[in-house]
Amino acid sequence: MTFLYNYIYYIGCFGLVFIGLYIILVKHNLIKIIIGLNILDTGVNLFLISIGYIKKGTAPIFSNPGINPNRMVDPVPQALVLTAIVIGVAVLALALSLAIMVYQHYGTLNLRKVKQQRW
Amino acid sequence: MVNPVLLIVVPLGLAFTVPLFGFISKKTVKYIPVVAMGFNLILSLLLIPRVLEHPLVLSIGGFPPPFCINLTVGPLGILLSAVIALIGFLVSIYAMDYIRKGSVEKYQMLYILLLVGATGAVLTGDIFNLFVFFEILCISSYALVAYFGDSLGVEAAIKYLIQGAIGSTFMLLGIGLLYGMFGTLNMADIAKNIKLQNSIPISLFVPLALFITGMGVEAAIFPLNSWLPDAHSSAPSSISAILSGIAIKIGVYGVVRVMFTLFGMPSIFHLLLFIGIITLLIGELAAFGQTNIKRMLAYSSIGQIGLIVFALGIATPYGISGGLFQILSHALSKALLFLAVGYMIYRTGSMDISTFQGIGRKMPLTSLAFTIGAFSLIGLPPFIGFPSKFLIVRAALAKKEGILFIVLIFLVLFATIIEGAYFFRVIQVLYFKENKENQDKKDAPFSALVPLIILTVFILFIGIYPKPVMKLLRLASWELLNKMDYIKWVLGAG
Amino acid sequence: MRKIFSLIILGILAFGIWYSLKNIPFATHKTKVGKYYVYKGIKETGATNIVTSVVVNYRGFDTLGEVTVLFIAAIGLGAILATRKKKKRKEIEKPSLILYTGCYLLFPLILLFGAYIFIHGHLTPGGGFQGGAIIASAFLLRYLGCPERKINRKASDATESLGGLIFVLLGLLGLIVGGYFLLNFLPKGVPNLLFSAGIIPIIYIAIGFKVGSELAGVIDNLIEESK
């Protein structure tokens, strides 16, 4: 049980990271790869947040004066993740617009067939 | 009131006003990047003497350094930001006439923001802030590569985007691991906490490897450079100049900053030597076989990055000055080459080298600029490439570590010979071949010739009189080698 | 072949990260920076939501960069999709009356909710990004339910750039008044009131408008251009 308590979040986030990377490395479909990127992003964000957690912590908001600041979770990773989520969305939107253009030019989303340029 | 934060904020503010100017008059829009980059150029030149006296550390938001984001403007940062502003200024003059297709407004906004990202990345002293500015740089370059929306550009952009996105995620993972271990994001504070002697524990090696992979994608060091030739050859020529001249240098800066300032352990620098030499050889050999001129220049950029990384890996004051000098010289020469080639392609309508026969007589100034850029890149005196390559070879010779460095110097010279061979081939086609089809070609317009001439003057001037630059370079290399000084600037003596 | 190769790479990565994670035990105190913010944040910035004070004030420069990233994505997407050849699109099916009326009535309510989220960013969870995203989802709903109503592109472009400009200008005002960029130069007020925390609510409102119009613009571009 303590193992589960200590590692369950790490298992979850690195599971997402590895599944995301696996999708990106193995699949050829462009939309599938972008889905992989999304999952990878989510995993990294979850990892950052779980770094800042404290046992039986409270959210870092002084909603009533009696809250003990000693018990608050670390606010910095939360700020970082807010930034990271927005950046992830920006990359994703751009990637999908490029995917639409690729489909228009090549008639396929399979990256193996999109090969006009080579070394 | 000269404050380095204005280097980032004023162009950013101007980029936000572009749509508002667009409502008033579409024609004024193309002058905004010129104004923004001209401002940056003047400001960074004004700041250089102050920074040389004492490095500036500015906290943003008015809190003490480890608790807020701070800009650390040392000699290295101000040198790179001056180079960025110079190249950006000249290319923005060039682009006034060159970019006519598509929505010009959007091009100009993305262009300014790319340079804002580059400037921010070299000035910041906070690891997460570095990541954010890196993303600004990367995302705007993805969009600009696909700016024309043709099939080649879109294909290059999507490949670049996928690799870049994986790289930046790795970087974020590395930041997370470092934050978990040390509980701070300030680079000086992290550097203070990492005390390495001779070996590196795995728990620290993993974030280092993640950082090098993440930034190495942008820097195009060896196994991570498959995006570069596509992206640099399919982008508009003005953007190719910026990507080759500046964007990949920021990647190298990131790798170097993390390795030297954050981790700062001599035995890992040998890694850079080997990465550099492999990248150099692969780039130059691949460039030799190209018939497309922009691809040739792109591969040559890979080779030059290899040389820069090699020089920085020597890790002596001379070696690092040589590497930084090479950054400067490659930025000027490669920008000149891409800009000159841009109008040759525009006039002949093809990127194939064989179609440029006889262009040398019809477009004399452009061809002269190309020739000077090529000579400088090869390292012939009296151009800027000569002192920089000379410095690198001298630094490698001074490092008396037996046969290893002799072999490496031999490989560097070999790569230079290959470089010379393919550039002379192009120059021969330009001047010594005749073609009836190219009889009616005009030279480039005035707005394109001005940046070409200014770049040529800089290349010649620094090549003949490198002394003032050398002083700045020596201080910059000192900044990289002395991690303790950097920590002292930011966090004070305690 | 490719699968085995990538599994080997992932295995190496997993091994390395496992080693690193041993140094980062879960659920313990470990950061000095976070402690400083939790103890001093409310006094130094006046915002009861410490995350907001970190996002907007302590690490405000990151937020400026983040807003810029979203701006770049919106512009870049527009620039790329503008080169697309326009095709004739099939007649769209008209939404049913119930769907139409539902979306019509829900739209202002969702807008109000989004505005509430970003105005109260310094007091309760939420802020400019979340509020902006909620506003954008209201526009998405309107596109789905009432397809003939378009957003005004000029107005949304103007909102984007004005939002960004307000952020930059507030930062520059701080530089002029106190010598630091993004200095919280307005009076902090009493914590837990709506009018407190100096420049934080103003910046978050600007961000909310900017993010909302940018994300709505992204959706608009993706839906429009294909006609």
Added chain:
Amino acid sequence: MIFISLLVAGMLGAAIVACILKDLLTAVIASCVVSLIAAILFFFLQAPDVAMAEASIGAALVTAVFVIAIIRTNRYEE
């Protein structure tokens, strides 16, 4: 604790489903489920701000953008 373990298992399961399926629309919905469960986990980790952002941006808008892109291209993976 059991509840959180179940959530994590569900999240990983949804991610694997997104990896395996050939129908891209279903895969996108599965990745939406991943984001949604991640938002719940953020809430349990005492990060309400991030949970809100993940739910509104990660789950709602991203899915919408994906679906629009799939309509413009091809629904099935070849």
